[in-house]
Amino acid sequence: EMEVSRDGGLGFSIGKDTRMDHQHSHGSEHHHAHAHGEHGNHGNAAERNRHIFNQGAAEYDKKEWGRQLAKLVGASFQKVLADHLKDDSRILDFACGTGLVVAELGDRPITGVDISEGMVEYFNNKGFKNAKAYVGDILKGDLPEVPTGSFDAVICSQALHHMDDVPMVLAALKKYLKKDGLLIIVDFLKCEETLNAMADRHGHAHAHGVVHIGGFTIDEIENYFKTISLRDVKAEEAFQFKPSDTETPFKEGATLRYLIAMGRL
Numbered sequence: 001e002m003e004v005s006r007d008g009g010l011g012f013s014i015g016k017d018t019r020m021d022h023q024h025s026h027g028s029e030h031h032h033a034h035a036h037g038e039h040g041n042h043g044n045a046a047e048r049n050r051h052i053f054n055q056g057a058a059e060y061d062k063k064e065w066g067r068q069l070a071k072l073v074g075a076s077f078q079k080v081l082a083d084h085l086k087d088d089s090r091i092l093d094f095a096c097g098t099g100l101v102v103a104e105l106g107d108r109p110i111t112g113v114d115i116s117e118g119m120v121e122y123f124n125n126k127g128f129k130n131a132k133a134y135v136g137d138i139l140k141g142d143l144p145e146v147p148t149g150s151f152d153a154v155i156c157s158q159a160l161h162h163m164d165d166v167p168m169v170l171a172a173l174k175k176y177l178k179k180d181g182l183l184i185i186v187d188f189l190k191c192e193e194t195l196n197a198m199a200d201r202h203g204h205a206h207a208h209g210v211v212h213i214g215g216f217t218i219d220e221i222e223n224y225f226k227t228i229s230l231r232d233v234k235a236e237e238a239f240q241f242k243p244s245d246t247e248t249p250f251k252e253g254a255t256l257r258y259l260i261a262m263g264r265l
Helices: 040-059 063-085 117-124 166-176 191-197 218-227
Strands: 001-004 010-011 093-096 111-114 133-134 153-158 176-186 231-241 256-264
Touching: 001 093, 063 153, 063 176, 063 231, 063 256, 111 117, 117 133, 153 166, 166 176, 166 218, 176 218, 191 256, 218 256
Parallel strands: 093 111, 093 153, 111 133, 153 176
Antiparallel strands: 001 010, 176 256, 231 256
C-alpha cells in the first residue's frame, strides 16, 4: 500500500501486519528501521526489527560491499570530526550496528546504541579500545548508560531514511548533545542515480521498511535540521559508491550517492 508521506516524499505505509523478514541491508551494515513504523506503532516495529537483526548479525560483517561502504561513511564522519572536535570528544553512534563505521573512527571515545542485542554483542566483541555499545531504543526513552546532554557529537549513518517522523527522531538525538555539540548524519542523497540503483528490473523502488525512498535532497535534510533549531546547518554530497561485488541489495553496476549533514546545538 503506497501513500504520500506528510513531507511530500513518496512513502510506504508500514502497518502492524507488515512483515520485514528480508535480509534488509541498506547501508554499511543493517541500519534498519530503528523503530519507525506509523505513529503509535513504534513498539511493534522496534520489536520486529530487533528480531530480524538479531538473526542477521553474523552476516553483516561478511558482506564485501558493506565493508567498502563503511570505510567511505567512516571517512566522511572522520573529516567532520577532525575539523570540529578534539580527539577525546565523546561521540554517540545511533543505530551503531556491529561497529563497522566505528572501526573507521580511530580510538575516539564512542558510545554505540542499537535495538538489536545481536548487533551490540558483535560490536562489543571487536575489542575496541574506547568504544562500547548498549542495547536500547533511545527514541522511546533514556538508557542509564547513555545520559542526555553528555556528547560532543551524535552520529547516525543510513538509519534516517527509515524514519516516519524525521523531526521527532532528530529532536530525540539532539537531546544527547552538549551545548555546541554536533549532530552529523550520513544518508542517501536523493537523485536520479540513487533512485535508479534502488529500483528493481520493473522500475519499482524496494519498500523494505524504507519511508523516504532514495533518501533526502540537500534542501530536505537542511530543513529538517533547521526545524529542530540547530545552528550552522550545512549539508553536501559526501561521496559516491559503486559496489565492486554483485551481492548487494542495489541494482548491479549502479552508483549510489550519499550526503552528509550537520548542525550545532
